Amino acid sequence: MTEPGRLFDPDEPPPLRPQPAGPAVVRVLPDVSGLEKEFDYLPVADGEAPPVGSLVRVELQRRTVAGWVTATGVTPPPGVTLQPLVKVTSAGPSPDVVELARWAAHRWSGRLGPVLRAASPPRQVPLLPELGQRGNGPGLGGVSLVRLAPDDEGVGLIEPLARQGSVLVITPRLGAAGHLAGRLRRLGLGARLHPRDWPTSASRGGVVVGARSAVWARVPDLAGIVVLDEHDESLQEERNPTWHARDVAVERARRAGVPCVLASPCPSLAALALVGDAVHKPARSAERAGWPVVELVDRRTEEPGRSGLFSPRVANVVRGPGPVLCVLNRTGRAVMLSCAVCGELVRTEDREHLMVERDGQLVSPATGESRPLVCAVCGAAKLKRLRLGVTRAAEELAALAGEPVAELTAATRPGARLPARVLVGTEAALHQLGGVDTVVFLDMDAELLAPRYRAGEQAMALLLHAARLTGPRAGGGRIVVQTRTPDHRVLRAAVHADPGILTREEAVVRRAMGLPPYGALAEISGAGADALADRLLADPGLTVMGPRNGRWLIRADTPDHLADALRPSERPPGRLRVHVDPPRV
Ligand SMILES: [Zn+2]
Numbered sequence: 001m002t003e004p005g006r007l008f009d010p011d012e013p014p015p016l017r018p019q020p021a022g023p024a025v026v027r028v029l030p031d032v033s034g035l036e037k038e039f040d041y042l043p044v045a046d047g048e049a050p051p052v053g054s055l056v057r058v059e060l061q062r063r064t065v066a067g068w069v070t071a072t073g074v075t076p077p078p079g080v081t082l083q084p085l086v087k088v089t090s091a092g093p094s095p096d097v098v099e100l101a102r103w104a105a106h107r108w109s110g111r112l113g114p115v116l117r118a119a120s121p122p123r124q125v126p127l128l129p130e131l132g133q134r135g136n137g138p139g140l141g142g143v144s145l146v147r148l149a150p151d152d153e154g155v156g157l158i159e160p161l162a163r164q165g166s167v168l169v170i171t172p173r174l175g176a177a178g179h180l181a182g183r184l185r186r187l188g189l190g191a192r193l194h195p196r197d198w199p200t201s202a203s204r205g206g207v208v209v210g211a212r213s214a215v216w217a218r219v220p221d222l223a224g225i226v227v228l229d230e231h232d233e234s235l236q237e238e239r240n241p242t243w244h245a246r247d248v249a250v251e252r253a254r255r256a257g258v259p260c261v262l263a264s265p266c267p268s269l270a271a272l273a274l275v276g277d278a279v280h281k282p283a284r285s286a287e288r289a290g291w292p293v294v295e296l297v298d299r300r301t302e303e304p305g306r307s308g309l310f311s312p313r314v315a316n317v318v319r320g321p322g323p324v325l326c327v328l329n330r331t332g333r334a335v336m337l338s339c340a341v342c343g344e345l346v347r348t349e350d351r352e353h354l355m356v357e358r359d360g361q362l363v364s365p366a367t368g369e370s371r372p373l374v375c376a377v378c379g380a381a382k383l384k385r386l387r388l389g390v391t392r393a394a395e396e397l398a399a400l401a402g403e404p405v406a407e408l409t410a411a412t413r414p415g416a417r418l419p420a421r422v423l424v425g426t427e428a429a430l431h432q433l434g435g436v437d438t439v440v441f442l443d444m445d446a447e448l449l450a451p452r453y454r455a456g457e458q459a460m461a462l463l464l465h466a467a468r469l470t471g472p473r474a475g476g477g478r479i480v481v482q483t484r485t486p487d488h489r490v491l492r493a494a495v496h497a498d499p500g501i502l503t504r505e506e507a508v509v510r511r512a513m514g515l516p517p518y519g520a521l522a523e524i525s526g527a528g529a530d531a532l533a534d535r536l537l538a539d540p541g542l543t544v545m546g547p548r549n550g551r552w553l554i555r556a557d558t559p560d561h562l563a564d565a566l567r568p569s570e571r572p573p574g575r576l577r578v579h580v581d582p583p584r585v
Pocket of ligand 1: 339340341342343344375376377378379380
């Protein structure tokens, strides 16, 4: 993989001085997209070798490009004439983080450059002295998982670690990080915001709070890492390599021998698997008190023929006091079928997925299962379509409420004053507002039964967002869910304010299918995907599924096996997009 040195080019001027002994030679990864070779250079004229992680500028193919020092004291191959670095521009990630980045690039089957970019300061920082680190040694520390009530910010998890040294605190969104940093400062914990305070956290440490890239932050004397809302998909990078801050945090803490604390009101199956289901739970009464009331409105029981968007109960809620947000999920444009007689949704035999009508038959896009156009519950052959859209919902809501209704779009400014008492929007609205008493989910079934293996966890995350918007039940917080599947594990978990109900049942389904965390998945697409899928078929340890819409799914028993199979050097030529651990397949 490493191709050291630049070959002597007769057109270039002769080297400035004879090649020195090994210790001064540095290896550099140029920050050039598509290039993953590393090259050897001499230090800047008569200077010392900059430490690993430093940002430098080098000459490459007659251009000056940026890059990172990835090793020092290397031995260049004999006969190679080296150029000096053009310039040392900035301090960068610490050497241990460079090694961690290398691990992540392999684990998520991508290049090292994008990971080092995420780990680099947002602007130039003078070189820093070698960092003091604790001497715990790898293997000590360990991972723990803490379930929190939705209204618990997790400050109690940070304080004990902060007394011992630097702590990295990872949150899904920068907004939440800023809020938490302010709160910690008021508690006298001197929190710094990542990446804004990169230079001070790199030299002085402390509590460093940020979104996912804070997991790469450079700090002296690391005492522990806390990942808040570890279930949140924003902790995963969207572009290749699709590293996940939770998993990087666990590996970084393991290497440093410090504790890693994962926390969430609805822990992911991935985190539960990491700790062998040993989760620290809050007292039942405290956890319940932290959730709003969750009320299910069973639409199957309404009189046959009724097919409006809103049940009589929801009409009452909308006319009642207090700000109300009605949410139509982004999957809300999907056409759902229900039985015109008994009101049940048309689902697959295992009741996990929706079925749609295709060529006079019912078909599941998720599993391919098919049957004639009949209700599996009562046998009736009369099915009806349920079709929903935000604009129509807003019109009907305004008529029901007898007052103007505001439609929220992606452009609505976060934290803006509520534009009306009754609001309607997609799930994005859950991130944009505050101060709502009631959230109504108009079509949660489309989310619950979506053809994605993580649909249940994703629906639970939506309910948690809503819970944080409305606040706890004692303050009047309420979530109303219109559904035809009130027995779904997600809804039972929410009603009982007990996320364990969801994860226990979900784990059984995942284990039976060998899906993550009981197996590893990658999605591959692009011109080279067919050839790669062909090659992977020869590996008996892999399951190759597809292609569907030009995409293949590759399953292995472990992330390591998957990473080895998808190693860039093993790939056939052709454009290839690799997404390891895709959350929405
Ligand atoms: Zn029926």
